[in-house]
Amino acid sequence: MFGGNRITVDVWVDVASGCHIDCQVVGDQAQFTFGSPGQTLMLTLTEDLLARLAPLTCDALARWRAIPVGAEVSFQVIDSANRSAADQVVPGEKLGKI
Numbered sequence: 001m002f003g004g005n006r007i008t009v010d011v012w013v014d015v016a017s018g019c020h021i022d023c024q025v026v027g028d029q030a031q032f033t034f035g036s037p038g039q040t041l042m043l044t045l046t047e048d049l050l051a052r053l054a055p056l057t058c059d060a061l062a063r064w065r066a067i068p069v070g071a072e073v074s075f076q077v078i079d080s081a082n083r084s085a086a087d088q089v090v091p092g093e094k095l096g097k098i
Helices: 047-066
Strands: 021-026 029-036 039-046
Touching: 039 047
Parallel strands: none
Antiparallel strands: 021 029, 029 039
């Protein structure tokens, strides 16, 4: 189904830490492949979306690594284009999603 925000599928995927990942840039898209043949998830992003995603993943990783070992991990990282002062998050704060 196509919606106003141009997402074609609403899905939750759990990717294991040892999962194979690669990326191929073709034309105006970065095509990420997770997994192996027969068990593959493909994610295609435009340059603009990849540029917005990169700082989010870096911010999430830095915050995650700053949490003490054994502490409960639950925080949210928000796209800077949509971030407000009310969205500032303290590592370990319970918000339910990364």
